[in-house]
Amino acid sequence: MSSSPESAVVRESLAAKPLDMHVHVVGNGSGNSGCWVRVSPWRRPMAGLMLRHIGLPRTALKSDLERLYVERLLELVRSSSLGAVVILAQEQVHDDQGHPRPELGSFYVPNEYVLAIGRTHPELLPAVSIHPARPDALEELEWCLAGGAVMMKILPNCQNINCSDRRFARFWERMAEAHLPLLAHTGGEHTLPIVRADYSDPRTLILPLECGVTVIAAHCGTKSGLTDPEYFEVFVEMTQRFPNFYGDNSAFTVPIRGRHVAECVREPLVQRILHGSDFPVPVFGHFPWLRGFVDWKTFRQWEKHPNVLERDFQLKKAMGFPAETFTRCWKLLRVQTPLPSSN
Ligand SMILES: [Zn+2]
Numbered sequence: 001m002s003s004s005p006e007s008a009v010v011r012e013s014l015a016a017k018p019l020d021m022h023v024h025v026v027g028n029g030s031g032n033s034g035c036w037v038r039v040s041p042w043r044r045p046m047a048g049l050m051l052r053h054i055g056l057p058r059t060a061l062k063s064d065l066e067r068l069y070v071e072r073l074l075e076l077v078r079s080s081s082l083g084a085v086v087i088l089a090q091e092q093v094h095d096d097q098g099h100p101r102p103e104l105g106s107f108y109v110p111n112e113y114v115l116a117i118g119r120t121h122p123e124l125l126p127a128v129s130i131h132p133a134r135p136d137a138l139e140e141l142e143w144c145l146a147g148g149a150v151m152m153k154i155l156p157n158c159q160n161i162n163c164s165d166r167r168f169a170r171f172w173e174r175m176a177e178a179h180l181p182l183l184a185h186t187g188g189e190h191t192l193p194i195v196r197a198d199y200s201d202p203r204t205l206i207l208p209l210e211c212g213v214t215v216i217a218a219h220c221g222t223k224s225g226l227t228d229p230e231y232f233e234v235f236v237e238m239t240q241r242f243p244n245f246y247g248d249n250s251a252f253t254v255p256i257r258g259r260h261v262a263e264c265v266r267e268p269l270v271q272r273i274l275h276g277s278d279f280p281v282p283v284f285g286h287f288p289w290l291r292g293f294v295d296w297k298t299f300r301q302w303e304k305h306p307n308v309l310e311r312d313f314q315l316k317k318a319m320g321f322p323a324e325t326f327t328r329c330w331k332l333l334r335v336q337t338p339l340p341s342s343n
Contacts, residue, residue, distance in 0.1 A: 013083075014084045016083065018081055020084075020309060023073070023276075025073070025089075028065045036107065037061070037065075054072060054076070076310075082309060083123070084124070085124060086127050088114070089129040090129055094134060096165075104160075107192075114128065115128065126149055129153050138171060142174075145334075152181070154182070156185065157185065158185070162204060163207055166207070172208040180213075183248070187200055200221075201231055203234060209244060214332050216247065216248055217246070219252075236263070245272065246332070248274045249274070249275060249316060253283050253315055255287045261293055283308050283315065285311070
Protein backbone atom coordinates (compact mmCIF):
# COMPACT_ATOMS: atom_id res chain seq x y z
CA MET A 1 0.00 0.00 0.00
CA SER A 2 1.20 3.51 -0.63
CA SER A 3 -0.15 7.02 -0.88
CA SER A 4 1.31 10.08 -2.46
CA PRO A 5 2.49 13.07 -0.40
CA GLU A 6 0.42 15.25 -2.76
CA SER A 7 -2.80 13.59 -1.57
CA ALA A 8 -1.88 14.47 2.04
CA VAL A 9 -1.48 18.11 1.06
CA VAL A 10 -4.77 18.10 -0.84
CA ARG A 11 -6.51 16.48 2.13
CA GLU A 12 -5.18 19.14 4.49
CA SER A 13 -6.66 21.91 2.35
CA LEU A 14 -10.00 20.04 2.16
CA ALA A 15 -10.21 19.84 5.96
CA ALA A 16 -11.22 23.49 6.21
CA LYS A 17 -14.47 22.69 4.37
CA PRO A 18 -17.68 20.90 5.43
CA LEU A 19 -17.60 17.12 5.69
CA ASP A 20 -20.30 14.48 5.13
CA MET A 21 -19.32 11.56 7.36
CA HIS A 22 -21.96 9.00 6.31
CA VAL A 23 -21.77 7.98 2.65
CA HIS A 24 -22.28 4.41 1.44
CA VAL A 25 -20.52 2.83 -1.48
CA VAL A 26 -21.88 -0.25 -3.18
CA GLY A 27 -20.40 -2.55 -5.77
CA ASN A 28 -21.37 -5.63 -7.74
CA GLY A 29 -17.90 -7.07 -8.31
CA SER A 30 -17.71 -5.61 -11.82
CA GLY A 31 -14.34 -4.00 -11.07
CA ASN A 32 -12.95 -7.07 -9.23
CA SER A 33 -13.48 -5.31 -5.91
CA GLY A 34 -14.87 -8.32 -4.04
CA CYS A 35 -18.07 -6.33 -3.39
CA TRP A 36 -21.43 -7.98 -3.86
CA VAL A 37 -25.00 -6.82 -3.67
CA ARG A 38 -28.15 -8.92 -3.54
CA VAL A 39 -31.41 -7.14 -4.16
CA SER A 40 -34.54 -9.18 -3.47
CA PRO A 41 -37.32 -8.78 -6.07
CA TRP A 42 -39.49 -6.69 -3.75
CA ARG A 43 -36.61 -4.32 -2.97
CA ARG A 44 -35.67 -3.88 -6.65
CA PRO A 45 -37.87 -0.80 -7.25
CA MET A 46 -36.27 0.90 -4.22
CA ALA A 47 -32.74 0.08 -5.46
CA GLY A 48 -33.62 1.45 -8.91
CA LEU A 49 -35.04 4.60 -7.30
CA MET A 50 -31.85 5.13 -5.28
CA LEU A 51 -29.68 4.82 -8.41
CA ARG A 52 -31.87 7.25 -10.37
CA HIS A 53 -31.84 9.60 -7.39
CA ILE A 54 -28.03 9.88 -7.44
CA GLY A 55 -27.97 10.28 -11.22
CA LEU A 56 -27.14 6.74 -12.37
CA PRO A 57 -29.20 4.57 -14.75
CA ARG A 58 -31.20 1.70 -13.20
CA THR A 59 -29.21 -0.67 -15.42
CA ALA A 60 -25.99 0.23 -13.52
CA LEU A 61 -26.80 -2.52 -11.00
CA LYS A 62 -26.17 -5.14 -13.67
CA SER A 63 -23.31 -3.37 -15.48
CA ASP A 64 -20.18 -1.40 -14.61
CA LEU A 65 -21.61 -0.26 -11.24
CA GLU A 66 -18.32 0.22 -9.38
CA ARG A 67 -16.67 2.57 -11.87
CA LEU A 68 -19.92 4.50 -12.46
CA TYR A 69 -20.65 4.86 -8.73
CA VAL A 70 -17.21 6.17 -7.73
CA GLU A 71 -17.05 8.54 -10.72
CA ARG A 72 -20.49 9.93 -9.91
CA LEU A 73 -19.67 10.30 -6.23
CA LEU A 74 -16.48 12.22 -7.03
CA GLU A 75 -18.37 14.46 -9.42
CA LEU A 76 -20.97 15.20 -6.72
CA VAL A 77 -18.36 15.95 -4.01
CA ARG A 78 -16.26 18.17 -6.28
CA SER A 79 -19.25 20.24 -7.39
CA SER A 80 -20.61 20.67 -3.85
CA SER A 81 -19.81 22.85 -0.83
CA LEU A 82 -18.21 19.80 0.82
CA GLY A 83 -14.48 19.25 1.14
CA ALA A 84 -14.76 15.48 1.56
CA VAL A 85 -17.04 12.58 2.42
CA VAL A 86 -16.39 9.46 4.51
CA ILE A 87 -17.10 6.34 2.46
CA LEU A 88 -18.19 3.24 4.37
CA ALA A 89 -17.11 -0.36 4.00
CA GLN A 90 -19.78 -2.93 4.86
CA GLU A 91 -18.82 -6.05 6.83
CA GLN A 92 -20.63 -9.36 6.31
CA VAL A 93 -23.04 -10.73 8.93
CA HIS A 94 -21.18 -13.11 11.30
CA ASP A 95 -22.47 -15.47 13.99
CA ASP A 96 -21.37 -15.08 17.63
CA GLN A 97 -18.38 -17.35 16.99
CA GLY A 98 -17.20 -15.11 14.17
CA HIS A 99 -18.16 -17.28 11.20
CA PRO A 100 -19.43 -15.33 8.18
CA ARG A 101 -23.12 -15.75 7.34
CA PRO A 102 -23.36 -14.05 3.92
CA GLU A 103 -26.84 -15.47 3.31
CA LEU A 104 -28.18 -13.13 6.04
CA GLY A 105 -26.87 -9.91 4.50
CA SER A 106 -27.75 -7.96 1.38
CA PHE A 107 -24.46 -6.31 0.44
CA TYR A 108 -20.76 -6.46 1.17
CA VAL A 109 -18.02 -3.88 0.67
CA PRO A 110 -14.54 -5.10 1.68
CA ASN A 111 -12.16 -2.86 3.65
CA GLU A 112 -9.55 -3.25 0.93
CA TYR A 113 -11.89 -1.63 -1.57
CA VAL A 114 -12.60 1.58 0.40
CA LEU A 115 -8.95 1.88 1.49
CA ALA A 116 -7.83 1.65 -2.17
CA ILE A 117 -10.37 4.31 -3.21
CA GLY A 118 -9.18 6.55 -0.34
CA ARG A 119 -5.57 6.31 -1.49
CA THR A 120 -6.49 7.44 -5.01
CA HIS A 121 -9.01 10.16 -4.14
CA PRO A 122 -8.28 12.48 -1.18
CA GLU A 123 -11.91 13.68 -1.12
CA LEU A 124 -13.09 10.15 -0.24
CA LEU A 125 -12.01 9.16 3.29
CA PRO A 126 -12.18 5.43 4.00
CA ALA A 127 -14.13 3.98 6.95
CA VAL A 128 -13.59 0.25 7.45
CA SER A 129 -15.97 -2.34 8.90
CA ILE A 130 -14.92 -5.33 11.05
CA HIS A 131 -17.04 -7.80 13.01
CA PRO A 132 -15.16 -7.99 16.34
CA ALA A 133 -16.01 -11.71 16.78
CA ARG A 134 -13.91 -12.62 13.74
CA PRO A 135 -10.93 -14.72 14.83
CA ASP A 136 -8.67 -12.32 12.86
CA ALA A 137 -10.47 -9.13 14.00
CA LEU A 138 -7.43 -7.58 15.68
CA GLU A 139 -5.11 -8.38 12.76
CA GLU A 140 -7.63 -6.91 10.34
CA LEU A 141 -7.86 -3.79 12.52
CA GLU A 142 -4.06 -3.35 12.47
CA TRP A 143 -4.02 -3.85 8.72
CA CYS A 144 -6.77 -1.23 8.27
CA LEU A 145 -4.99 1.25 10.56
CA ALA A 146 -1.82 0.85 8.49
CA GLY A 147 -3.89 1.30 5.35
CA GLY A 148 -5.27 4.69 6.35
CA ALA A 149 -8.67 3.94 7.93
CA VAL A 150 -10.21 7.15 9.34
CA MET A 151 -13.20 5.53 11.10
CA MET A 152 -14.93 2.21 11.60
CA LYS A 153 -18.59 1.60 10.68
CA ILE A 154 -20.88 -1.17 11.87
CA LEU A 155 -24.61 -1.94 11.98
CA PRO A 156 -24.97 -4.00 15.19
CA ASN A 157 -28.61 -4.92 14.45
CA CYS A 158 -27.96 -5.99 10.85
CA GLN A 159 -24.52 -7.57 11.33
CA ASN A 160 -25.25 -9.35 14.66
CA ILE A 161 -22.72 -7.40 16.76
CA ASN A 162 -23.28 -7.27 20.51
CA CYS A 163 -20.90 -4.36 21.18
CA SER A 164 -21.12 -4.89 24.94
CA ASP A 165 -19.87 -8.50 24.78
CA ARG A 166 -16.84 -8.52 27.15
CA ARG A 167 -14.87 -10.61 24.65
CA PHE A 168 -14.58 -7.49 22.48
CA ALA A 169 -12.99 -5.24 25.13
CA ARG A 170 -9.45 -5.69 23.72
CA PHE A 171 -10.72 -4.77 20.25
CA TRP A 172 -12.35 -1.54 21.51
CA GLU A 173 -9.26 -0.70 23.62
CA ARG A 174 -7.05 -0.96 20.54
CA MET A 175 -9.44 1.32 18.62
CA ALA A 176 -9.34 3.86 21.46
CA GLU A 177 -5.53 3.69 21.57
CA ALA A 178 -5.34 4.27 17.80
CA HIS A 179 -7.94 7.12 17.98
CA LEU A 180 -10.16 5.36 15.47
CA PRO A 181 -13.77 6.49 16.01
CA LEU A 182 -16.72 4.09 15.72
CA LEU A 183 -19.86 4.92 13.74
CA ALA A 184 -22.60 2.50 14.81
CA HIS A 185 -26.11 2.34 13.45
CA THR A 186 -28.77 2.94 16.13
CA GLY A 187 -32.57 2.81 15.94
CA GLY A 188 -34.68 0.85 13.46
CA GLU A 189 -33.62 0.05 9.92
CA HIS A 190 -35.80 -0.67 6.91
CA THR A 191 -33.38 -0.67 3.98
CA LEU A 192 -31.39 -3.73 5.10
CA PRO A 193 -32.42 -7.04 6.71
CA ILE A 194 -32.39 -7.03 10.54
CA VAL A 195 -30.76 -9.93 12.40
CA ARG A 196 -31.01 -8.68 16.02
CA ALA A 197 -33.53 -5.87 16.55
CA ASP A 198 -32.44 -5.46 20.21
CA TYR A 199 -28.96 -4.32 19.09
CA SER A 200 -30.56 -1.10 17.74
CA ASP A 201 -30.48 0.18 21.34
CA PRO A 202 -27.67 2.75 21.92
CA ARG A 203 -27.11 1.19 25.38
CA THR A 204 -25.35 -1.70 23.63
CA LEU A 205 -22.56 0.83 22.88
CA ILE A 206 -21.65 1.35 26.54
CA LEU A 207 -18.66 -1.04 26.53
CA PRO A 208 -16.82 0.67 23.62
CA LEU A 209 -17.59 4.05 25.26
CA GLU A 210 -16.17 2.84 28.58
CA CYS A 211 -13.09 1.53 26.74
CA GLY A 212 -12.49 5.11 25.56
CA VAL A 213 -13.64 4.84 21.93
CA THR A 214 -15.22 7.94 20.37
CA VAL A 215 -18.61 6.55 19.37
CA ILE A 216 -21.03 8.15 16.92
CA ALA A 217 -24.63 6.89 16.98
CA ALA A 218 -25.86 7.01 13.41
CA HIS A 219 -29.35 8.61 13.31
CA CYS A 220 -29.16 9.48 17.07
CA GLY A 221 -31.22 6.40 17.97
CA THR A 222 -34.30 7.66 16.12
CA LYS A 223 -36.79 5.17 14.77
CA SER A 224 -37.15 4.50 11.08
CA GLY A 225 -40.57 2.79 10.89
CA LEU A 226 -43.68 3.73 12.86
CA THR A 227 -43.64 0.51 14.88
CA ASP A 228 -39.91 0.64 15.81
CA PRO A 229 -38.98 1.39 19.42
CA GLU A 230 -37.73 4.96 19.91
CA TYR A 231 -34.25 5.36 21.41
CA PHE A 232 -33.76 9.11 20.93
CA GLU A 233 -34.21 9.87 24.65
CA VAL A 234 -31.75 7.09 25.54
CA PHE A 235 -29.25 8.63 23.11
CA VAL A 236 -29.67 12.09 24.68
CA GLU A 237 -29.23 10.73 28.19
CA MET A 238 -26.06 8.88 27.14
CA THR A 239 -24.53 12.07 25.66
CA GLN A 240 -24.85 13.53 29.17
CA ARG A 241 -22.99 10.58 30.68
CA PHE A 242 -20.30 10.09 28.04
CA PRO A 243 -18.28 13.03 26.70
CA ASN A 244 -17.02 10.76 23.88
CA PHE A 245 -20.54 10.07 22.54
CA TYR A 246 -21.91 11.81 19.42
CA GLY A 247 -24.78 11.36 16.95
CA ASP A 248 -25.18 12.02 13.25
CA ASN A 249 -28.13 13.67 11.50
CA SER A 250 -28.14 11.23 8.59
CA ALA A 251 -31.52 10.65 6.95
CA PHE A 252 -33.08 13.46 9.03
CA THR A 253 -34.94 14.74 5.97
CA VAL A 254 -37.18 11.64 6.03
CA PRO A 255 -40.45 11.93 8.01
CA ILE A 256 -40.00 9.61 10.99
CA ARG A 257 -36.29 10.06 11.72
CA GLY A 258 -36.55 13.82 11.34
CA ARG A 259 -39.02 14.32 14.21
CA HIS A 260 -36.26 15.30 16.64
CA VAL A 261 -34.58 18.05 14.59
CA ALA A 262 -35.67 20.80 16.98
CA GLU A 263 -33.97 19.07 19.96
CA CYS A 264 -30.82 18.35 17.91
CA VAL A 265 -30.22 22.00 16.99
CA ARG A 266 -30.56 23.16 20.63
CA GLU A 267 -27.78 23.54 23.22
CA PRO A 268 -26.17 21.52 24.65
CA LEU A 269 -27.08 18.57 22.40
CA VAL A 270 -26.18 20.46 19.22
CA GLN A 271 -22.50 20.23 20.24
CA ARG A 272 -22.65 16.45 19.78
CA ILE A 273 -24.25 16.38 16.35
CA LEU A 274 -22.33 15.62 13.14
CA HIS A 275 -23.43 16.01 9.55
CA GLY A 276 -24.03 12.88 7.48
CA SER A 277 -26.34 12.28 4.52
CA ASP A 278 -26.67 8.45 4.38
CA PHE A 279 -26.12 8.72 0.61
CA PRO A 280 -27.61 7.10 -1.57
CA VAL A 281 -30.71 7.14 0.68
CA PRO A 282 -33.04 9.65 -1.04
CA VAL A 283 -33.16 13.26 0.20
CA PHE A 284 -36.48 15.08 -0.03
CA GLY A 285 -37.29 18.56 1.22
CA HIS A 286 -41.04 17.95 1.59
CA PHE A 287 -40.98 16.79 5.18
CA PRO A 288 -38.70 19.57 6.52
CA TRP A 289 -40.90 22.10 4.70
CA LEU A 290 -44.21 20.62 5.93
CA ARG A 291 -42.90 20.57 9.50
CA GLY A 292 -41.76 24.18 9.17
CA PHE A 293 -38.04 23.34 9.52
CA VAL A 294 -37.30 25.08 6.19
CA ASP A 295 -39.22 27.82 4.42
CA TRP A 296 -40.93 27.57 1.03
CA LYS A 297 -38.18 29.45 -0.78
CA THR A 298 -35.45 27.11 0.53
CA PHE A 299 -37.57 24.08 -0.24
CA ARG A 300 -38.16 25.23 -3.84
CA GLN A 301 -34.53 26.21 -4.30
CA TRP A 302 -33.03 22.86 -3.30
CA GLU A 303 -35.77 20.28 -3.81
CA LYS A 304 -34.93 19.67 -7.46
CA HIS A 305 -31.18 20.28 -7.20
CA PRO A 306 -29.50 17.38 -9.04
CA ASN A 307 -26.57 17.21 -6.59
CA VAL A 308 -28.13 15.26 -3.70
CA LEU A 309 -25.10 15.74 -1.42
CA GLU A 310 -25.44 19.50 -1.84
CA ARG A 311 -29.23 19.30 -1.45
CA ASP A 312 -28.85 17.45 1.85
CA PHE A 313 -26.18 19.88 3.07
CA GLN A 314 -28.29 22.94 2.19
CA LEU A 315 -31.46 21.54 3.75
CA LYS A 316 -29.63 20.68 6.98
CA LYS A 317 -28.18 24.19 7.12
CA ALA A 318 -31.64 25.66 6.60
CA MET A 319 -33.02 23.34 9.30
CA GLY A 320 -30.82 25.22 11.76
CA PHE A 321 -27.71 23.06 12.11
CA PRO A 322 -24.86 25.51 12.76
CA ALA A 323 -21.58 25.61 10.81
CA GLU A 324 -19.72 23.48 13.41
CA THR A 325 -22.07 20.54 12.75
CA PHE A 326 -20.46 20.25 9.33
CA THR A 327 -16.81 20.49 10.41
CA ARG A 328 -16.79 18.95 13.92
CA CYS A 329 -16.10 15.46 12.59
CA TRP A 330 -12.69 16.47 11.18
CA LYS A 331 -11.39 16.54 14.77
CA LEU A 332 -12.77 13.07 15.52
CA LEU A 333 -11.53 11.23 12.46
CA ARG A 334 -8.17 9.52 12.36
CA VAL A 335 -6.90 11.66 9.48
CA GLN A 336 -3.13 11.51 9.34
CA THR A 337 -0.90 14.04 7.70
CA PRO A 338 1.11 12.84 5.92
CA LEU A 339 -0.93 9.80 5.04
CA PRO A 340 0.46 6.40 6.07
CA SER A 341 2.62 4.51 3.68
CA SER A 342 3.33 0.82 4.05
CA ASN A 343 4.38 -2.00 1.75
ZN1 LIG B 1 -26.31 4.44 6.53
